[in-house]
Amino acid sequence: MTLIEAKDLCKEYVNEEVKTPVLHDLNFKIEEGEFVAIMGPSGSGKSTLMHILSFLDKISCGKYLFKGKDVSEFNDDQLAQMRSKEVGFIFQAFNLLPRTTVLENVMLPLLYDGVSNNNIRIYKAKQALINVGLDHRLNYFTNQLSGGEKQRVAIARALVNDPSVIFADEPTGNLDSKSGLQVMKILQSLNEEGKTIILVTHERYTAEHAKRILRIKDGVIESDEKVVNRQFAQTSNELIK
Amino acid sequence: MNKTSLHLAIRALLAQKTRTILTILGVSIGIAVVIAIMAAGKGLNKMVMSQLEVYSPNTMTVEVKIPSTKKTSNENAMGQATGITITTLKERDLEDVQKHPNIDAAYGMVMGQAIVKYQNESKTSLLMGEGYNLQEVEKFELASGRLFTKDEEDSLAQVAVLGYTMKDLLFGEDDPVGKTIYIKGKPFRVVGVAVKRGAVFGMDMDKMVVLPTKTMQKRILGIDYMQQIVAKARNRDEIKQTVSELEEIIRENHDITDPNKDDFAVNTMEEAANMLSNVVDGLTFLLVALVCVSLLVGGVGIMNIMYVSVTERTFEIGLRKAIGAKNRDVLWQFLTEAVLLTLFGGFFGIILGAILALIIYLVAVSYNFVWVYAVPFSSIILAVGFSAVIGLIFGIYPAKKAANLNPIEALRKE
Numbered sequence: 299m300t301l302i303e304a305k306d307l308c309k310e311y312v313n314e315e316v317k318t319p320v321l322h323d324l325n326f327k328i329e330e331g332e333f334v335a336i337m338g339p340s341g342s343g344k345s346t347l348m349h350i351l352s353f354l355d356k357i358s359c360g361k362y363l364f365k366g367k368d369v370s371e372f373n374d375d376q377l378a379q380m381r382s383k384e385v386g387f388i389f390q391a392f393n394l395l396p397r398t399t400v401l402e403n404v405m406l407p408l409l410y411d412g413v414s415n416n417n418i419r420i421y422k423a424k425q426a427l428i429n430v431g432l433d434h435r436l437n438y439f440t441n442q443l444s445g446g447e448k449q450r451v452a453i454a455r456a457l458v459n460d461p462s463v464i465f466a467d468e469p470t471g472n473l474d475s476k477s478g479l480q481v482m483k484i485l486q487s488l489n490e491e492g493k494t495i496i497l498v499t500h501e502r503y504t505a506e507h508a509k510r511i512l513r514i515k516d517g518v519i520e521s522d523e524k525v526v527n528r529q530f531a532q533t534s535n536e537l538i539k
Numbered sequence: 540m541n542k543t544s545l546h547l548a549i550r551a552l553l554a555q556k557t558r559t560i561l562t563i564l565g566v567s568i569g570i571a572v573v574i575a576i577m578a579a580g581k582g583l584n585k586m587v588m589s590q591l592e593v594y595s596p597n598t599m600t601v602e603v604k605i606p607s608t609k610k611t612s613n614e615n616a617m618g619q620a621t622g623i624t625i626t627t628l629k630e631r632d633l634e635d636v637q638k639h640p641n642i643d644a645a646y647g648m649v650m651g652q653a654i655v656k657y658q659n660e661s662k663t664s665l666l667m668g669e670g671y672n673l674q675e676v677e678k679f680e681l682a683s684g685r686l687f688t689k690d691e692e693d694s695l696a697q698v699a700v701l702g703y704t705m706k707d708l709l710f711g712e713d714d715p716v717g718k719t720i721y722i723k724g725k726p727f728r729v730v731g732v733a734v735k736r737g738a739v740f741g742m743d744m745d746k747m748v749v750l751p752t753k754t755m756q757k758r759i760l761g762i763d764y765m766q767q768i769v770a771k772a773r774n775r776d777e778i779k780q781t782v783s784e785l786e787e788i789i790r791e792n793h794d795i796t797d798p799n800k801d802d803f804a805v806n807t808m809e810e811a812a813n814m815l816s817n818v819v820d821g822l823t824f825l826l827v828a829l830v831c832v833s834l835l836v837g838g839v840g841i842m843n844i845m846y847v848s849v850t851e852r853t854f855e856i857g858l859r860k861a862i863g864a865k866n867r868d869v870l871w872q873f874l875t876e877a878v879l880l881t882l883f884g885g886f887f888g889i890i891l892g893a894i895l896a897l898i899i900y901l902v903a904v905s906y907n908f909v910w911v912y913a914v915p916f917s918s919i920i921l922a923v924g925f926s927a928v929i930g931l932i933f934g935i936y937p938a939k940k941a942a943n944l945n946p947i948e949a950l951r952k953e
Contacts, residue, residue: 354861354947375865382863393858393950397554409547410863455862 299365301463301494302328302351306360309346309517320346321517323360328496330462333489335497335505335525338514345467347514348498352387352465353380365462382411386456388481390468392448394440394455400427401436404455411459426454430484446477453484463494470504482507483531507531544868548875551848559880562844566884566930567891569837570922573830574892577918579899580826582910587815589737589909591808594677597643597775598808599782601636601768601789603628606800626764627793627802633768635788641781645770646670647752651760655748656721657709664705665747666722668755668765676771684716684731692751695758699727703735704745704907722748723759737909745907778807830921837884838929841877845937849873856941857949870942877934878927885923889914892922 309321320343328334338344349355350362353369356377362370369380386407387393394403404423413419427433430450440448449469456464466485470478486507489495499505506529513520552559603625608615633647649668654661671692673679679686687698699720706715715729727750736744756762772778782805789803790796849856856869893914903910 349947375867378860378863378865378868381861387861389950393854393861395855395858398550406859407862410859410865410868459863 299330300327300363301330301332301365303363303366304351304360305363307350307357307362308359309343309350309355310358319517321350324519326512326519326522328494330494331489331492332510333486333495333497333508335499335508335511336514337499337502337505337511338520339500342514343517344498344500344514348465348467348496351496352385352463353377378410382407383459384462386459386461386464388449388452388456388464388466388469390471392440392445392452392472394448394451396441397439399437399439400432400443400451403440403451404458407455407459422458423454426458427451429457430454444477445473446480449473449477449481450484453481457488463496464488465496465498467498468500469497470499470501478504479531482529486531503529544871544875545879547872548879551852551872551876552879555848558844558847562840562880563884563887565840566837566881566926567888569833570885570888570926571891571895572833573922574889574914574918575895575899576826576829577921578892578896578912578914580822581913581915582896582900582903582908583822584819585911586738586903586908587819591812591815594808595771596808596812597772597778598677599770599772599778599785600806601628601632601770601785602804602806603766603802604804606802625802626762628765628768628789629763629792630765632789632792632803633765635792636768636770636785639781639785639788641772641774641777643771643773644672644675645768646672646676647765648767648769649752649755649760649762649765651755653723653759655705655709657715657718660709662705662708664702665742666755666759667747667749668752668759669749670752670769673749676769680734682732682734683714684729686731687751692753695754696751697725697727697754697758698730698751700731700733700749701729702733702743702745702747702749704743705748706732708746720748722750725758738907743907778809782807830925834922834926834929837881837926838933841880841930842933842937844880845873845877845934846940848876849937849941852941853944853949853952856944857946857952860944860946861950866942869944870938873938873941874931874934877930877938881926881930882923885926888922888926889919892918 304324304326307321307324308319310317310319324347336344336347346355350357353372357370360370361368364380364384369377372380395406401420401423404426405419408419408422413422424433424436427436430453432447432450432454435443435447440451443451464485469481469485473481482504485495485497489509495508497505497508505511506525506527508525509528510522510524512522604615605618605623605625608618630647633645636642636645646669651666651668652663653666655664670676671687671689674686681700682703684700686700687696690696691698699722701709701715709715709720710718715732718729719726720729721727733744733749738744750759752765756765772781785805786798786801789805790798790801793802795801859869896914897912900910900912
């Protein structure tokens, strides 16, 4: 089933009546269960594309279909609902709430998804943290964690709502190579379990952990091809339980 | 306000404890001031009204005044205070007032000060020369003994009625009736003790000694004039006419042809009541203005703190929106914070205001004012309701700003 479809999708920013085109007539599809890397140099438009695909931003022209539904004209609240139900985010800078515990950070998306029962929220958040091997850090504050642990909390937060797709924006960018590998391994395992993953990166090595690479340059798709020599993250300990 | 936004708001407020406490303090002080002022207003009202209770609405006074000043003007009061003495109001005027068909009773009044002695105790006391018929004109109750008689006044008898506190100061627990006190070295027999009266127009009525007017004029002051005639009209509807008739009579007695040169003024209790009512109206207006200012200040404090909070937490807002918070979730979270600040401020403000009002009450009572300790429920409703509305109004703008933030831009503010 096609999860994401871009039809002549374009985006331009207007600042004081000066138009800056960022994306030009993009056409592509992403099927459910795919692991796609969007790759490109700085300023290529890959982050803008990710923002649009993850409902953080709106398109300027063309169409964006999600699960066959045109979401181009969705208002702020509808987009917020899509983010809450369909999307999980993993950011380069982790983006966890300060002065808040690991468990509370992971519970947050459930709060906005309307899960009113606190016990259910706690149960689901714990399950997500068990899945990334952090059940021993539930009541730690986020500033007490290492970079790798922070990113695993972010992954648990992205998973807790069981979204259709996970967007990972340079998820290894702030990590040492070992922690980076752990994160890539989790993403690959999630994909093996059937989760759609969209990875945004400018590193070829990281991108090669995906199954398909969309290369973007100057706002157009330069190439769209399957990864021939795919990288598989190997770590000493098993993280996904 | 739902459970989620309440939960988030409480967490956010707890995360910045010092700032939260200071903001709440700002609101509390505003509310406390409102409550204390309104409670004090209630006390003041009680005090003013208790003073009028002494007189019936039919009471009239003929007071001396410096010619060509208004009867209640500053120049008149200042002139008299600095030693200008008007000596023209005399026994003949009192007799004429008493003869007026609409006058039920009237007496002449003089005031003075002297040292009053009983055995080894001596106290400086305000002396009031008042008529034997004092009780026919105004409310004057006795705790023990009696008032002096007409015969005693006419014969310049040296008799006295003590104020309640004066009795305590000189005699303690002993019964003073029948005992002799010395005023300006002259012996006076105590015939009665007045009940506790409190302060009337700033004068402590319980610390004075009441003598017959004529005795006081002749034996103490050595004068033949009086400062005031206090009278009670029979028919209230005819008071206006009575005033102008009395003015005519006294003017003639004083050989005055031009009313602008009057050395006296005839006042009615009704006029005094109107004047007081004007004062109370003015005070009320002032209170309302204070209410607005102090609560506005609290409101601006909330707005300020919410703005700082929104700016500081831009990244957090962006993150919340990225993971599914709707605009209204963010709006509610920040509005809830603002309203919680005002509600906590209101709660502590009520307690603080009640304490302030109690202090004011205790001070007033220590000065012997007839005061009442009451925190009007209306003041609580007004203060808390108004500040909650202010909190909402001043909280909405920063909350809207937060709600409408673009999540991508907000996330860049880390």
